[in-house]
Amino acid sequence: MNDAVGFAIAIEDRYKGIRAPHKIKAAVSGCLRECAEAQGKDFGLIATENGYNLYVCGNGGAKPKHAVLLARDVSEETAIKYIDRFLMYYIHTADRLTRTARWLEKMDGGIEYLKKIVIDDYLGICAELEEDMARLIYTYECEWTRVVNDPKRREDFVQFVNTDETIDGIEYITERGQQRPADWPKKFDDDLVVPDNKSLTDKSWVKIALTSSFPIEAGQVIKYGDTQIAIFNTHGRTRWYATQNMCPHKRAFVLSQGLVGDDENGILKVSCPMHKKNFSLDTGECISGDVELKLMTFEVKILDDFVWLNLPPVQELDRILGTSKWKVTKNGTHEKSRFLQRSAKARIEILGKINDGCADVGCGDKKLDW
Incomplete structure (x- = not known):
């Protein structure tokens, strides 16, 4: 068993970082009970009295295949x-x-043909494959x-392209002395x-920021007050789009x-x-x-190699899309308010009054305060 563990570590270290057409999974089992499920992997090794049995081309998932x-x-x-x-x-x-x-x-000849190539060097390419x-x-x-280790490359992984500030999109809680994200609501x-x-x-x-701050054919996020806005650079920086960064499906x-x-x-979709x-x-639909x-x-x-957005005032947009308002917390997505308990139609009417500058909009017997 100890030899199998050491061999498994050597296998993992040897093939780490390999680029392949798809993900590759492997396992090494120390006995025929194969608790590591070696026969359900892209390649697997099972220890025997005389060495190892090598299995290939298995996988689990929705369409499992025995190696x-x-x-x-x-x-x-x-x-x-x-x-x-x-x-x-x-x-x-x-x-x-x-x-x-x-x-x-899909291979003509299946495993027997693969054996001829890998073991018998049927095509005369094994030396090239090993090299x-x-x-x-x-x-x-x-x-x-x-x-x-590269400060310049680290700049590509900031949370927002227009500020060094950060925002947690989900509350972290302490459990058994360790931190973990709060539970996502089922509903x-x-x-x-x-x-x-x-x-x-x-x-x-x-x-907002220089156009060069945004990766080509991809999205990046900016911070505007407490609101996160996703900006998408498409068609080689000839077409630009901006949407809220929060997906309304699960509020992520x-x-x-x-x-x-x-x-x-x-x-054109995201x-x-x-x-x-x-x-x-x-359209955002x-x-x-x-x-x-x-x-x-x-x-x-x-304009002049800078990205500009046409935005409402910070406070107004934060009332609608603020991160602290919608992020998942240990008590739910956010604290309930009388505003949130109103019907969708009623809330749209309230938002409309706010946009018109009405300062006395209330929720029941309490002024709107969010």
Whole structure:
């Protein structure tokens, strides 16, 4: 068992950072009980009395596939040689996003053909495959370590591009002496009402940041008061969009990290990275079936290489989209108020009165105070 543990550590260290068409999972089990579930991985090793049995092309998930035996009773050295060849042949020949199980299913001759290539060197390419793997292994560099040690690269990972300030999008609680995020509510006890930005008054153009601060074909987030706004640079910085950063589905401040692209109707959309809700970047409407969900959008213009947004006053926008108002806390999404207990229609009317400058808008017997 101890030998198997050491071998497992060596395997993990050898193949860390490998770029492949899809994620790769591996396991080493110290006996035939294979508690590490080696036969459910892209490659797995099970210790025997004479060495290791090497299995390949398995996976779990929604379409599980039992791995198949590639080699029996091989030494650690031989096992590594076969794994090098197997992985590199997969990397060279598999289509993008194809798991090893699906790759083998499509291979003419299946496992017997793969054995001929990896073990018998049927194509005469094993030396080349081993050299390619050695090049990957010996040129490995931890990308995160490089970023941490490079002040310039660390600037790419700030929370907001227009300030060094930070905001927690979820409350952290202490449990058993350790910190963890608060529990996400299974159901929200209120309706998020986002008024049309066109109905907001007294807007003005606000200078945000240099266009070079925003990655090409991706989103980045800015802080405006207590509100997070996602800005998307598309089509090589020729088209810009801005929306609230909070996804209205689960109130997570993540839309700037979503994938941007066109849907089948040519609508430019952002897809929430959490639950794949799709929103039009032009209108903010949800185009994946949830018509009640909508984003607030903002006008963008580029002037002298700077991004500008047409925004209402900070206090007004914070009342609607402020992070502290909507973030998940240990007591729920936020404290209930009489305002939030009103109907959606009533709240829209209240917001409209606020926009018109009415200072005496109340919630029941109490003035609105949020």
